[in-house]
Amino acid sequence: xLPFSVFIIFVIxxxxxxxxxxxxxxxxxxxxxKKEMPVFNTKEFFSGENVKSSNIFKLDKIxxxxxxxxxxxxxxxxxxxxxxxNLDNKVNIIGLNYKDNFKNAKNFLKELGNPYKEIFxxxxxxxxxxxxxxGVPESFLVYNNEIIKKYIGxxxxxxxxxxxxxxx
Amino acid sequence: MKFIKFILFFIIxxxxxxxxxxxxxxxxxxxxNLRCLICQGQSVYDSDSEFANSLKILVDKKLEExxxxxxxYKYFKTKYGEWILYDPGLNKNTYILWLLPILIFLIGxxxxxxxxxxxx
Numbered sequence: 110x111l112p113f114s115v116f117i118i119f120v121i122x123x124x125x126x127x128x129x130x131x132x133x134x135x136x137x138x139x140x141x142x143k144k145e146m147p148v149f150n151t152k153e154f155f156s157g158e159n160v161k162s163s164n165i166f167k168l169d170k171i172x173x174x175x176x177x178x179x180x181x182x183x184x185x186x187x188x189x190x191x192x193x194x195n196l197d198n199k200v201n202i203i204g205l206n207y208k209d210n211f212k213n214a215k216n217f218l219k220e221l222g223n224p225y226k227e228i229f230x231x232x233x234x235x236x237x238x239x240x241x242x243x244g245v246p247e248s249f250l251v252y253n254n255e256i257i258k259k260y261i262g263x264x265x266x267x268x269x270x271x272x273x274x275x276x277x
Numbered sequence: 278m279k280f281i282k283f284i285l286f287f288i289i290x291x292x293x294x295x296x297x298x299x300x301x302x303x304x305x306x307x308x309x310n311l312r313c314l315i316c317q318g319q320s321v322y323d324s325d326s327e328f329a330n331s332l333k334i335l336v337d338k339k340l341e342e343x344x345x346x347x348x349x350y351k352y353f354k355t356k357y358g359e360w361i362l363y364d365p366g367l368n369k370n371t372y373i374l375w376l377l378p379i380l381i382f383l384i385g386x387x388x389x390x391x392x393x394x395x396x397x
Contacts, residue, residue: 114384117384125377208327233331234334238335241357244327
């Protein structure tokens with residue numbers, strides 16, 4: 110009788126390992142799931158005035174929230190694409206300045222241009238977490254207070270074309 | 278008089294320190310149960326990355342707002358998905374994990390019963 114139970118155990122173990130091998134172990138975040146935008150309070154970048162998120166994001170308009178920082182190297186690569194996207198004037202680009210130094214951030218914009226309609230400060234990084242971000246740079250396409258799509262990492266020409274297609 | 282002052286000092290200090298410790302314990306417990314998504318094999322508690330540090334601050338904020346432990350887990354689950362929790366619930370992806378120990382226990386018990394108890 111023993112061989113049969115051993116056989117059963119082998120089948121079970123085989124099944125478990127097979128299932129474990131089949132699944133991808135790499136973590137891939139969901140980028141297409143529609144989620145409601147978080148509600149938050151922050152400060153305006155230049156004036157330092159307190160603002161509510163409901164005053165920034167209006168209904169029936171398309172926004173691209175871009176999390177950036179002057180110390181982030183990929184943000185530098187991404188910046189020309191944001192400038193390019195801003196030329197169309199179809200999408201309002203909102204900047205979220207992540208854990209940055211005001212002077213450095215200002216120099217960054219002076220050097221590379223300012224594609225942002227408005228910029229807000231996230232000094233301790235908690236607003237980025239509320240958006241479900243992993244780091245910088247990251248962009249969120251927002252319409253009617255809903256996150257339509259999330260772009261993790263720097264934007265490139267391909268993604269800019271995709272955004273242009275999406276907002277048409 | 279000195280003695281009374283001494284006693285008073287402790288009476289005032291003790292409840293405060295225990296309140297603080299309780300909060301800290303809760304925060305540590307929660308951050309140990311959250312996975313640092315950009316690190317390899319580290320919890321938020323163990324990690325010192327930008328992501329983990331911001332998460333710790335947010336956990337503190339949520340505790341201050343009066344959210345319970347489960348509510349905080351739920352909050353992060355809606356933001357980042359099930360993967361952020363180290364203690365996964367029972368669903369279609371984790372049923373093996375939950376049922377395997379019971380299964381092994383039953384099969385092992387059956388083998389022992391058949392081979393040793395019935396033989397006698």
